[in-house]
Amino acid sequence: MFALVNLSYLTAAVFFILGIKGMTKPKTAVRGNQLSAIGMLIAVTAALLHHDIIGFTTIIAGILLGSSIGALLAKRTAMTSMPELVASLNGVGGGASLAVAGSTWLTAIAANSVVTGVWSAAILASIVIGAITLSGSVVAVLKLKGTIGDSKRARQWQLITAASLVGILACASMMFGEGQLSSLVLLAIVGLCLLLGVGLVQPIGGADMPVVVALLNAYSGLAGAATGFVLENQGLIITGSLVGASGLILTAVMCKAMNRSLPNVLFGGAFGPQADTQSKSNDSEFYDGKVKYATPDDLALLLDGARSVVMVPGYGLAVAQAQHAVKELANQLEARGAKVSYAIHPVAGRMPGHMNVLLAEAEIPYDQLKDMDTINPELPQADVAIVLGANDVVNPAAAEDPNSPIFGMPILDVHKAKTVVNVKRSLSPGFAGIPNSLFIRDNSLMVKGDAKEVLQATTSAIKEL
């Protein structure tokens, strides 16, 4: 029986691997996701056959409760809030690992088990990673929602982080030194780790949340793998490390797209120099009289003659829920024979691939979505590039000004298009907090306003031409 259960876990892991393999192409992705779901069903069934289980009431109640909450979340969440949902699910996953580890610990105390060093290390890892993922995700979700702003007390958080680390080490040494388990030590470790999670994420700026969400995704997987070590369950280890690898790769992709190292993202807020507040006062001087404003009617006239148009969506598009308005304008332009494509910067939006999902929701074919390396050589031939609520990812200073704080960050070369139209609510700086020299270029026009309203006005103006 034991062998059969373990073989089922292995089968489930194979299904997960095949499922992720399906995710490598949009056409096979739905099937891939279904394969993963079948794998999960196999694993759950196998777990229910475990010979130690004496009561099913709690299990079934938990599954029913969790499934209804999950189904509700999946149905209700708008595509624009996907980053918040994924960040919450990271935290839930971490919490689940933490609860399993805590329960296993208490059961071991009750049974007076003699524990090995390996077991202790594994359960400690499971608790530490699980708790950090849980509390860190809560902070990340609140930051994504804008409920908490950027911390001005990064140094204090740094102290709290250090103090909780020392506390965890003390607890761990007690645990290993005495070879004794106590529920008091468990409680202390969990509390300190939760605090550590908050201390680690709180000093990181809201702009860097995509990286944090990807990293917490990795942690939630690694917490699962650690639980696998505790329970000596290889299926759990395989699956946890798959998820861990996925999160780590996405973290690396994000960091590369921002031209920053992971330590810089994670600790820049707490250990780096405090951001200077001077740049803001220079903004009005920087832009003074040099920005050319246009109206949606001007934009319509401009687009009427364009053969090739590139849309550059940014977070502003998500905020304005303008994905359907983009599609309407694109339909008009395509009806007039123009070629429309979409340039997607890897860090556009609030999580990896967020823009692609929003545009897919508006039924824009995914083969019109171009990544940075594909679209950059095509931009000099584009008649019009429309920047929709993006800022730092199109700032030419990243390519041209060695003194700029974002110098070296890969950008979309929209300034090379014949005309760039920036649709933006204000001239306020992007996440990097620096003015954008794109707005004062000769080939650049600014249409002030909400992305959705501007696009709708332009679409109706074009229809009247």
Add this chain to the structure above:
Amino acid sequence: MEMLVLSFTIFILALFVGVELINKVPPTLHTPLMSGTNAISGIVIVGAIVSAGTNHLSPTVASVLGFIAVTLASINIVAGFMVTDRMLNMFKQKG
């Protein structure tokens, strides 16, 4: 100890498989990839089920934690797979 070496071997090999596989996922699908991996990290439910179901007659803190773990993992599994399916179907419609 032997078990640990074996488990560790599996852990490292699985990491490599994961890296190889996920590097091939196009950026377009990165958001569904994240929600999909959220779902499969719900695999911790197998540990949760054992924690929730093996406890002695009276409810203990351990079995309450087991119940919480089963609930949380179920949220992950159901929300993860359903929302991933919702997103992927938007990509499937055309192309």
